[in-house]
Amino acid sequence: MKRITYNSPDKYKAVSDAILKETGTISVLFAGVGGQGILLATGIMARACLFEGFDVKVSEVHGMAQRGGSVVGSIRFGEKVFSPTIDFADFIIALEESEPLRYVDNLKKDSVLIYNTYRIYPTTVYGGSCNYPGNIREMLLKFTSDVFPVDAYKIARQQGKSKAMNVVLLGFFSNFLPISTDSWENAIKDIVSPTILEINLNAFKAGRNLINNF
Amino acid sequence: MEKDVVILTGNEAIALGAHEAGVGFASAYPGTPSTEILENIARSGNIYCQWSTNEKVALEVASGASLAGRRAIVAMKHVGLNVASDPFMTLAYTGVNGGLVIISADDPGMHSSQNEQDNRYYAKMAKVPLLEPSDSQECKDFIVKAFEISEEYDTPVLLRTTTRISHSGSVVKKSKARNQETARTYSKDSMKYVMIPAFARNRHKILLEKFEKLKEFSDKTDINKIVNLKDKKSFCKIGIISSGACFQYASEAFKDYPILKLGMTNPLPFGLIEDFVSDKSLIIVVEELEPFLEEQIRASFLNCKVIGKSFLPGYGELNVEILKSLNKFIASENILEFIHEHTLKDLENKIKKFKEKNSYISGNKEKNDIKDSVKKTIPPRPPVLCAGCTHRPVFHILKKLKVMVMGDIGCYTLSVLPPLDSLDSCLCMGAGVGQALGIEKANDNYKNKVVSVIGDSTFFHSGITSLIDNVFNRGTGLVIILDNRVTAMTGHQTNPGIGSTLMGEDTHMILPEEIVKAVGVKNIRIVDPYDVDLLERTIKEELNRKELSVIICRQECALINQKQILREFYIDESVCKKCGMCIRIGCPAIGYENDKYFINQAICTSCGVCSQICPWDSIKANEENNL
Numbered sequence A: 001m002k003r004i005t006y007n008s009p010d011k012y013k014a015v016s017d018a019i020l021k022e023t024g025t026i027s028v029l030f031a032g033v034g035g036q037g038i039l040l041a042t043g044i045m046a047r048a049c050l051f052e053g054f055d056v057k058v059s060e061v062h063g064m065a066q067r068g069g070s071v072v073g074s075i076r077f078g079e080k081v082f083s084p085t086i087d088f089a090d091f092i093i094a095l096e097e098s099e100p101l102r103y104v105d106n107l108k109k110d111s112v113l114i115y116n117t118y119r120i121y122p123t124t125v126y127g128g129s130c131n132y133p134g135n136i137r138e139m140l141l142k143f144t145s146d147v148f149p150v151d152a153y154k155i156a157r158q159q160g161k162s163k164a165m166n167v168v169l170l171g172f173f174s175n176f177l178p179i180s181t182d183s184w185e186n187a188i189k190d191i192v193s194p195t196i197l198e199i200n201l202n203a204f205k206a207g208r209n210l211i212n213n214f
Numbered sequence B: 001m002e003k004d005v006v007i008l009t010g011n012e013a014i015a016l017g018a019h020e021a022g023v024g025f026a027s028a029y030p031g032t033p034s035t036e037i038l039e040n041i042a043r044s045g046n047i048y049c050q051w052s053t054n055e056k057v058a059l060e061v062a063s064g065a066s067l068a069g070r071r072a073i074v075a076m077k078h079v080g081l082n083v084a085s086d087p088f089m090t091l092a093y094t095g096v097n098g099g100l101v102i103i104s105a106d107d108p109g110m111h112s113s114q115n116e117q118d119n120r121y122y123a124k125m126a127k128v129p130l131l132e133p134s135d136s137q138e139c140k141d142f143i144v145k146a147f148e149i150s151e152e153y154d155t156p157v158l159l160r161t162t163t164r165i166s167h168s169g170s171v172v173k174k175s176k177a178r179n180q181e182t183a184r185t186y187s188k189d190s191m192k193y194v195m196i197p198a199f200a201r202n203r204h205k206i207l208l209e210k211f212e213k214l215k216e217f218s219d220k221t222d223i224n225k226i227v228n229l230k231d232k233k234s235f236c237k238i239g240i241i242s243s244g245a246c247f248q249y250a251s252e253a254f255k256d257y258p259i260l261k262l263g264m265t266n267p268l269p270f271g272l273i274e275d276f277v278s279d280k281s282l283i284i285v286v287e288e289l290e291p292f293l294e295e296q297i298r299a300s301f302l303n304c305k306v307i308g309k310s311f312l313p314g315y316g317e318l319n320v321e322i323l324k325s326l327n328k329f330i331a332s333e334n335i336l337e338f339i340h341e342h343t344l345k346d347l348e349n350k351i352k353k354f355k356e357k358n359s360y361i362s363g364n365k366e367k368n369d370i371k372d373s374v375k376k377t378i379p380p381r382p383p384v385l386c387a388g389c390t391h392r393p394v395f396h397i398l399k400k401l402k403v404m405v406m407g408d409i410g411c412y413t414l415s416v417l418p419p420l421d422s423l424d425s426c427l428c429m430g431a432g433v434g435q436a437l438g439i440e441k442a443n444d445n446y447k448n449k450v451v452s453v454i455g456d457s458t459f460f461h462s463g464i465t466s467l468i469d470n471v472f473n474r475g476t477g478l479v480i481i482l483d484n485r486v487t488a489m490t491g492h493q494t495n496p497g498i499g500s501t502l503m504g505e506d507t508h509m510i511l512p513e514e515i516v517k518a519v520g521v522k523n524i525r526i527v528d529p530y531d532v533d534l535l536e537r538t539i540k541e542e543l544n545r546k547e548l549s550v551i552i553c554r555q556e557c558a559l560i561n562q563k564q565i566l567r568e569f570y571i572d573e574s575v576c577k578k579c580g581m582c583i584r585i586g587c588p589a590i591g592y593e594n595d596k597y598f599i600n601q602a603i604c605t606s607c608g609v610c611s612q613i614c615p616w617d618s619i620k621a622n623e624e625n626n627l
């Protein structure tokens, strides 16, 4: 397997160092659409946190909501974590462009918002009863200045698997976290099946390197 | 990193606990949020496990395994225990041989359920010990503990989780080994196991005696304990009592007060609670849904001032924010001084006023104009039937025929949402078939105008008896069995119609039509729902018949059917009249943008339903496509 190299500016990691120091726990909300692989993303990240020596809790939703509806998952990590669910998020990671708008109630003034510019039109838009919102970035900027749109679809396609958008976003997000790339890689190896491991490791790396565009 | 420290969901941890406890038998009927328990036990490979026809049968089979001397575990969602409540109540009388643990996975907030009943009351009603783990580690440890209690006190044990326990992942330390020494021998004991009135009277007395002993156990077990005592000598006037997931929320919100954490909530450790409350001026009981702990504590300690449901909502899930506002209320209003001079009633009035001022406590988020305006721009994204779902054409036709539709529990319940918009009722597993009979009996106007729909798994679960009721009582309605060859909603489990078991063995495939015929239904039709014209004709014919009929719509669930992607469907713009007919079947693969209808090839399963519904034949298949 190819040796992966990372180049990532440290200033982004300072964000989470500060949160950990202040509150002891980092709260991350993952938003997306049923079928986009939120469970995989939270599963990888939880293991990366564990390997890094943090206490960690993950919350997922199964069942009815998975049939193409809006889906959220959350991760909290730190020295000691109590509630697995989130009221206010330090980070929101959205796998679809309009989904972060649904969670503005969970935003704080200094939340960091990373979202995929990929769109999945809900049936309510396809059916013509609603419109897909236009100026998503501007709307999000009303709540926090740290908004990072990422074209994860393009990157995932370049890696040969459009489904790997979730891992591309994780890679990008990893720049903000006090978790070593070794822990991330081990977490991916722990969860992803060997046949698609290399693609996912590369998707992660490509996502991580996207930080140079900002 | 140690290999034996892992992240597990509560359900995975329960499965691990079952393994470590030396469980020899496991059964369940799938239901969110409990389903993964059995799936994970099955994966461990050394425990016999089975999907049962329904929860009642699952518990009965497990009680047989217990009688034979094996440790047995049964898992179900909260409403499943309603179905299993008959054996459950009397098992409390007979007790067990091998340990017997029943898991009830409750669903506060109704993520995937028709109600949010609080199943802790079942334990109280049956006088069965109840454990409530608060994270994955406890899920595993409490299962081991539950089997010890079950065998020592000769009783089934109820372990109650909630969605946030079942589906939350947290860190778990594995133990080394599986307990191999759990099998017991059976010896006949009819006075204990045959519940004729004469014997049952005696068993009821024994049950009461057992319960007294369990009270003593509850007082001394280390799963009930006081935590958060920063300084043991400090004399705190406020104390928190909580259990399960709520304990986590309380720990986060109330950092300064001691918490009495209850792992065993039936019977309650009244001695321990007495010690805890005796030197406190105010007790806060933190629990979701019903005031299960609160009422018992109030009733037993009349002098104690207790806040619970007077502040916290009696519905939905709790969260840390609500508790933080309670904390703020206590601090800001000088509550400790207030309660010295006032009654509990006065305090409750004060709470009422506080809540009126802060509406977000009652579940309404704070008003915020910018947020509200943004939220208005978001198109709703409800769950939908998958592209190519075999249920879609059925509901499209039922809507067109303007009949009354008695629904049931499964993916097809989603047909209540627009654009299909076609259910009149959905009550509980198996209810629709009976409801339809009641409707036609009560009102002649609905004769030949009411249809019940039921999935294959739901039919086996509890539709058969109501079908018999229809035959017996001369019903003339139409029952549609949506046989998509799998239990789809909960994640594609096998069921009696599939021909294979949870253990992967081949078994007899029970066809619904054989049952339908055997109970005396004369008119049975089997149709492929993808043949929309035939389906419509069949439904019309059977609706008009003055006799009971059953239509079985048979086609594999689109999520598991890999056979059909041989054609690629597209909309021929030169023929399309833009009538919008195709979009009204609600297939997520059909879209409309820039005044054009189109098919999203990435998710279309090529079922062909839309092409039959388009009145202008503008949806065409590209058979030659190299796919």
Ligand code: SF4
Binding pocket: B387, B388, B389, B569, B587, B588, B589, B590, B599, B603, B604, B605, B606, B607, B608, B609, B610, B611
């Ligand atoms: S053929 Fe038509 S109805 Fe079937 S999945 Fe494709 S778009 Fe949907």
Ligand code: SF4
Binding pocket: A067, B384, B385, B386, B387, B388, B389, B390, B391, B411, B412, B484, B488, B489, B557, B558, B559
């Ligand atoms: S899982 Fe199967 S039954 Fe359920 S909505 Fe999808 S296609 Fe239909």
